Structure formats: C-alpha cells, structure tokens
Amino acid sequence: MSSTRRDFIRTSALASSLLLVPKFLHALDRGPGLARLGDAPGARRLIVVQLSGGNDGLNMVIPYKNDLYYRARPTLGIRETDGILALEQDLGLHPALAGLKGLYDQGQLAILNSVGYPNPDRSHFRSMDIWQSGSGADQSVSTGWLGRYLDSACPACQQPYNALEIDDTLSLAMKGSTRKGLALKNAGKFHQLTQNRRLAQVSQHTAPGHHSQVDYLYKTLAETTSAADYLYRKSSGHHSAVAYPNSDFGKSLKTTAELISAGVESRVYYLALSGFDTHVRQREQQQRLFTDLGDGLAALAKDLQQHNQWENTLVLVFSEFGRRVQENASHGTDHGTANPVLLLGGKLRKKGVLNAAPDLANLDQGDLRHQVDFRSIYASILKDWLEADEAAILGTGFERLSGLV
Template sequence: MTSRRDFLKSSVLASSLLFVPKFLHALDRQGLRDLRDARGRRLVVVQLGGGNDGLNTIIPYENDLYYKARPTLGIRQQSGILTLDQGLGLNPSMTRLKSLYDQGQMAVLNSVGYPNPDRSHFRSMDIWQSGSASDQYLSTGWLGRYLDSNCAACQLPYNGLEVDDTLSLAMKGQQRKGLALKNPEKFHQITQNRFIAQVSGEKPQGNLSELDYLYKTLAETSSSADYLYQNAKVYKSAVAYPNTEFGRNLKTTAELINSGVASRVYYVSLSGFDTHVRQREQQGKLLGDLSDGLASFVEDLQKAGNLDDTLVLVFSEFGRRVGQNASNGTDHGTANNVLLLGGGLKQKGILNAAPDLANLQDGDLRHQLDFRSLYATILHDWLEADDSAILGSRFERLSGLV
C-alpha cells in the first residue's frame, strides 16, 4: 500500500491531470459509440491570440478610406489580394483558404464584437471565452457550460478536448471540464509512470475525502489516457500539414476526429497577432500558417468523410484600430471578422456588410454583430443545445447559417 506521504508528494503531478471529462472513463466500460447519434456534429474552435488585424485579413480593397487610414500598411490589389465578393479580398498569404472559399466551404462574418468593448488582451479574451458582457465576470466558459448542459435530445455525453498544454477558460464548466493534451501518446506515457499506475489502481483507506478525490482523478486520468491513446491509433494522417506547432496541433485534432474519438468540441490556438510594429511580414506569415493549416485540416476531414459533421469557428479577441500607427503596425481595436469553415454550411461567402469605415467610434470599428448571437446560433442550430440557458440570456440567432 502506498503511504499517505508518498501520495501527497505526487499531488503536483496529480493536480496537473485534474481536468478529465468523466465520459472517457465510462467509455472504457461501454465501448465506443457511434458519433452519428444526435447527428454526430462536432465543433472545432480556432483562437487567434493577440488580436488579429481583420482589415488586413479580409481587405476592403475598393474602399479609399482604408488606404487613407493606412497609407503604407494598407495592402493594394497589385500585391496579390485574393478577391472575394462585395469589394473584399483575402490577404495574399491565404491562397489555400481562397480555394476553400471558392468551393463553398467558408463563410465570413464582418464586424463581430460586443457593446462597450475592452482593449485588454486578457479581459477581452475572457469575455469571448466566457460569453459574457463587458461588465460581467464569469468563472466558466461558454463551451464548458455546454459540457455541463444536459440536453435531452443529445445521446452522447458532452465532452471536449483542447490540443494544448493548458485548458482555456472557454472549456471550463461548473461540473464538467474539457481535457487539455498535446499528444495522446505522450499523455499516455505520463500516466504509465510506475507510481501513478500503482496509485490509480488503489483505493484510499479511511475517511480521506480530498485524497479520495485525487485517487479517483488519477484512476480516471489513467483510463482516459489509455482510451485516447488506443483510439487515436486507428487513423494516422497522410495529409501534409505545415511544419509548425499550429499545423501539428491541427493534425492531432484531425487524427482524433478521424479515429472516431467521441468528443464533440475541440479547441486549438495560434498566437502572435499583437502586431504593434512592422505588421506586414509578421501577420502575413501567421495568416499563411493559418490558411495552410486549415486547408490541410479540411482536406483531412473530407477524405475521411467527416467534414460535413464538423464546423470550424475562427476568432480573435479583438481587431486592430483602423489607422496605422507610427511603427508600421496597428494598436488594439474592437470589432473583427470571424471565419466559419465546414461542409455543412447553409450560407457561404460574405454573410454581412463590409466594415463601415465612414462611421467609426473614436477611430475604431462599430460592431454589427454581437458574438453571442453567433454562439447562440452554433449552440442551438449546430450542437442542438439550449443556447439561452448556456449563455444566460436570449440572443437573436442568425437564420439558416448552419
């Protein structure tokens, strides 16, 4: 029997493994169930950290006010803008996303934001991840509350995986939380530590409620890691992804989905978009990585027959100011564009008006669409959940989007 002292010495390792959805342990006993229960739909969220400049992502190249505000930073058509519709075009680095757009697998929503916007990275990201108002502070995320929800129409347990080292607020609920991991094999190796393996098979003696919780967590973590490791081996991608951390994380996500892992929500991040200085080169490289990674991901899912059941949401915590700064960059702004990708989109292309550069608020874009209306649409129409209960209020949904 392991001593209490030895057990407590491992509490640091145990605490790093607490975010484990209970469904994974249960699946060891129940066996893999068909993802097509409840129509088998899944959501993949891609977070662009740092505040991506939406105006140089979806470029209003026919608007003279854009070039007036950005005399050197504005991207001109002769630079290779990938023209879309309504006088808008993609950044020249996003050639593979342009192909998805042309194939009807991509939609663009302009000027998405919220009232009384906050320009702090941390606060604005919390607002987007929690689904709160700007003056509201929540300790749970909108996807975590989705995991908490008990939708009668949903046949599978709610569950989520974040392909990262840490779990975002977005994935933390009151009762359930997602699981953060970079690699199923390495995650499995951690749980094969001799001490962890021994403890996970034991039961604590006596009335030790806190230790009981840790023992239980270790047991569930070990079982979860084994489930993911065994099932992730079912499919190994042959699609070429960018040799970047983001590309590798998307490849891992595709392999989990195509292996039939029973997760309904996935979360992936790409950081580096805080472009105050010399923005053109830095953002262009990041947008190229985003474009190539997402195109490979879509190709992977399409080849495996899983694209129609997958919706990809790409967002950033805020956009940038309309005018360039003195360092050939941009400072923190407000509203921004959001991208949607998937085989099940009912509406494609540019879905609303281009940003209104003639009607700014203190030099910033006014939001046309509250991001919580988009969340409500995804929750209700795509995931078949109670959007009002999850978001704590009723927001107007976008008709016929998904």
Template sequence: MPTSRRDFLKASVLASSLLFVPKFLHALDRQGLQPLRNSNGRRLVVVQLGGGNDGLNTIIPYRNDEYYKARPTLGIREQSGILTLGQDLGFNPAMTQLKGLYDQGKVGILNAVGYPNPDRSHFRSMDVWQSASDSDKYVGTGWLGRYLDATCSDGHLPYTGLELDDTLSLAMKGNLRKGLSLKNPEKFHQLTQNRFIAQVSREKASAASGSELDYLYKTLAETASSAEYLYQTSKVYKSGVAYPNTEFGKSLKTTAELINSGIDSRVFYVSLTGFDTHVRQQEQQGRLLGDLSSGLGSFTEDLQKAGNLDDTLILVFSEFGRRVSQNASNGTDHGTANNVLLLGGGLKQQGILNAAPDLLNLDQGDLRYQLDFRSIYATVLRDWLGADDQLILGREFARLPGLV
C-alpha cells in the first residue's frame, strides 16, 4: 500500500475519533494561525438559557394587576422578596448577586425582545436566534460564526471563538470558520498528547495542496497547536473566586481563567439549560436563576479583580419567553417575546432600557415584541466588536445608540 494511502487511512481513523466526536472537537478552518483583524481588544460572552426562560417571573411587573390575574398562584408577590429595580419591575428573589451588579451600574435590561412571526418550537426558535435569520428562512451558519468569517484575515486563530460545552452551537459556525468547542483546556490538551496524534500533527502536509491528506494534516496541526496554546495559557491565571459547584459555574470559571490568562479569544459561548418549566415552575426556575445570578456574580468579580471587566460584554438570552397565563400544572407553556440582559463594566447605558411588556395588548395570549433581537446583535457587532453588522446579519437593523 502506498505510504500516502496508508497515512491517510490512519489519519482518517484519527479524524473519526477526534474531529467528529462532539465532546472534543469540531473541524477547523484550512487556514493558518494568525491574529484577528481589526480587533479592538474587547470580548463578548454569550450566555444561552436553554428551554425558554420565563421572562415575566425573571423581571417581575410586581405592581401590574394583569400579571397577577394571569398568574394567580404562579405570580411572585412583592412580600416574597422581589428585588425591586424601579419602574415597578423587580428581579426574581433568587437573583441577589445580579441585583448587586445592577445597583453598581453594570446591568442593562431590554424588555419584550423577539422577532416577527415567532416560532414556539425550541429547536426552530433557537435556530432563529443563533443564525439571526427570519423565522421563515433556514440558514446554516450562525451570527458569531459569520463574525469570525468577516473579521479574520486569510488565516485565523482557531480559538478566536470558544464554546465551553461538549458540542458547537449553530451560532458559532461560519461558512469558512468555526469556533472551537471544549469543556476543559487540560483535558483537551491531553487528548492531543496521544503518541500517534502528536506524530501525525507534526508531519508535513502532502505536496498536493488542497488534497484530503493535506487538509487532514493541517487540521491536526492546528488542533494540536490550539490545544497546546490553550493549555499553557490557561495555567497563567487560576481563579481564587468561589463559583457555584454546577456545570454552569464551572464553565464560567474556565472562561474567566482563560480571559484573565490573556488568551487571544474574542467570543465565548456558555449555556445554562433546564428552563422548559411546564410543571411546578417556581422551584425549578428559582434554582436556575440562582445559578445564573451567582455564576455571573462570581464571573464579573473575577474579571473585575483582574482588570478585564470593562473590556468584556455579557449577553444573556433565551430562545423565547413563556405564555402570560399560567397553565393547569402551575407552570407556563411556550411563548414569544422575552427579556435580554447585558452585563459589563463598559455599558454606557444601564438599568431598564425600554418599556415593560404591555400585558393589556397581547397577541393571542402572548407578549408582543417591541425590539427585534437582531438590533441588539447589530449594536454589539458594530459598536462593541467593531465589525460590519450589515455584512454579518445580511441587512441593516436599527442599532441602539449609545448603549456600548
């Protein structure tokens, strides 16, 4: 058997165990390792609340009689410890650390965020949010992946976008470039230290540029280089801040350690799941919002101590909100518009940034959206990351002036 053929088969076996197992890695771009073009040193951390978080019991209109009429047992009363914010709105009682950040001017709340013709399917609505597409269009790339496409030079660092998870979300997949998915830099590095993997990753690519073998060698070399860089850089800083002992808390701690170690990544993606609260919502949502609040509290404290909070923007979203009225199981069913949270030391506007949802003007029992979520994306892309929002989103969306 020719050497190149034998090598290709060996490398193909490697690829099946390395590149196509979501727990560890997703295929990287063919290009070399070069810095991000036009980087302004700012970072974006996206926090996805999977399952459809109930926005009305997160940012509570506690003086609105319509809220309590729709939720006679599920509505949270002021005497239950609502953390008041102003404009007759308050945080869920579980969100004490976020309330502290709000009082420090580090939180912005956008109400009734959504999109036209909303879809109540978890998968489809999440696709819409992650791809930034219209609800009747199917797009195979994500808004952050297209950011990588648009802002990376001929070559790029594979770790410019990192997702702290077992799998890579649509949001992080571009036409040419993708983010890198990993749970832990040390374990990721260990994977590439297998003797055969290390040997293959050091081999020179085939002379036939563009061949399958050439691509495989380049991918393995980039993977090994990225794993080594992430592992070595992550050792520079070890957090002394206490985080929740949850998967979400661990992901945020790893993210903070990477940022505070000086890693060149610009986009990070973290998820907290379990918000599909059709039954007995209060306990489940309260626990999750407590995890969200304490995790983000620790994360911002960590970044602030290292002097990195002012250059970091955190965006918290969920694929949809819930119905205004509670259901018969003391929960809520799939709805439409929802709130979005922005956190960071560089917010130019803080607090409650637009009007609360109108509970007297519903669309078949659901909240009407006031703000297209892509306006938030456009603002973040252009005004925070310095990118071409229209190129990335495919058309112009009104930006929110003076926000970041």
C-alpha cells in the first residue's frame, strides 16, 4: 500500500468517528435556500433527551401524599416543606424543576408514570441498549429505533440529512441498517475539523476506484466535508438570544435551537444529560441535574416559540431505568426498574399526568412494576407524530397509546 493511501486511512479516522453514512448526504450540494421544516405542511420534528445513568423517578415525580414513600426514604424523601411543585393525582415535581412546572401549567408537559419493559435489566449498558434499540430484554439488536425510522421512512429522502446527535459520538438509537444520524457538538467546530489541512491534502491526492476500503473512506470524507459546509453555511449568524444553563447540556440545547431556527432540515435531534447514577449523595446531585434539565428545557421551549417552531416539535425525555424504592446507606439509591417518561411540546393532544402514580404497595422484590411498555410510547410517536410505519420499525404487538401525540 502506498504511503499516501496509508496516510489517507490514518487521517480518515475523523470521518469514521463522525459516523456518517454515504448515500445520505449528496443532497447537501444543492446549497442553501431550503424551506424550513416548520414551513412544510404537517412537518414535525422529534427531540430525544436521554438522562444517562438511571434517573430516580420517584424523586422527580414525587408521590408526596404517600406514607410508603417516606418510610422507604426517611432521609432522601422530598417533603412539601422543601417546596414540592404540586401537580395532580397527589404528585409533585422536584423543587428544582420549576422550568418544567411552568410548561405543565401551560399545558405543554405530559407525564407517563412507571414506564419500563418485561424482565428488566439493571445493567446500564444492557438496559440502555434495550431502550435505544427498541428491543426486548431477550433480544440482541444491532440497530436503533430511530435508525430504523431513517431506513424505513426516508428511502428516497431529498433532505440533506434527517437526524442529528448533539455529541461527539453517535448512539445506537440513531444507527440503522442503511442510514445513520450525524454526530456533532456544534456546526462551527464540526466545520473546523473538516478543514484540517492534512485531511484536505490526502483527499486531493487520493483518487477513488483503486481499493474498496479506501473508496469508502474517501467517499465518507467527502460527504463529511459537504455536510459540515452545509451546516456551517445554514447556521452562520443564527445565535439564540435566550439564556440557557451554562453547562454542556445547556449548550447542546442551545445548539439544537439554533440549528432549528436556522432552517436545518432535520426530523430528529438526540441529546443526553449525564450523571444520574446516584448511589451516593443523591440529594445534591439531583438538585444540580434537575435544575439543568428544567431550566434548559424551559429555555428551549421559549426559544422555539420565538421562532414559531414549538408547535411542530415534540420532546421525549427518558432514562434507561429508575432506582430502587428503598434508599441505601450512602444517602443514595441503587439500580431499579420502571421510571417516568416526559413528553413536551406546543401541540400535545394529552397533557398533565396521564396515568396512575407508581403503586408502592405492590412492588416486585423492592422494585416498581411497570405499567406502560416504553415501545408503546415509541409506536405512538412513530405512527402519530412522525407518520411512519411503527410495526415495520418496532415489530408487532405494541399497542399505541390512543391520542397521546
């Protein structure tokens, strides 16, 4: 192999790490001038927020009228005197979630309690794979539910790309068999990476057609550069005036809003907020995390409202599992099972608390029993919001939640 070809393979690690799919980005060469997604009749987008680490849902959506909750959590239990934000059905939000309470009061928040799946797994990696793939606990699936949405719903898509993850790497959720999402922290840094002089030199001196691996990497690099140029061109000059939390999560939300307001044609955005593995000192950690989450999502809603993009946006918030009902000896909680899922948007068909609070008197070996299979939520979003074939993506047997979105 020539030194040029070896250099190309080494330096093309950038393109590979960005996890793009060839075929997907040829439309980028069409240049600017695309209509905004929100201007297309019936067009809708989905923003997924992943709470990584296993969020303790019982201290997020709190059954503050239930004595069993306080018996299980004599030190961790959040009390009315702490400033619980009252909802309905004797439930309340954690005091740090004032941003979400504001959206709830405006009819822009829906809460589904006790969401999970049969035979739950308490491993972070395995349970996250299950949620991201949309599979059962007894299955191993190498594609994600949103990746399969890209595969099935957009076989001849004319948009530049369909899905963006605001991160350095791409999650399983965004990987399909033939299409994948695109991972980037922000358009400016993404564009800067592709302007690397060494990459440009190798690209110019390596002609495709000689070696299948080199051909693939050459094509991927070319399409990565094209994608970066498009995103940079579309988003330049679009800077949000809304105040977001000064955190990685806040910056990711701001980037998402700026891309949307710039007219970038993505149907799916994927973000993560990490740190929810609260085995110790949970109270302090949740205070910080929930402030970031609530204030950040409230800022996103305000930002998109200002650009007339909130009504055609749905936000899904989930975590890979909840925590044990009983607090542990380290002022934290250990890995559990079912958990609340949140839906936010300017055009929710159902609002508020949508089902019964967790049954603390009927536990499964100390864990909550799930009331709702998470794949029923996915099926509802795919069919009723994204207008996709949910059975082709998830398989059969998952009844949609009527009128959810």
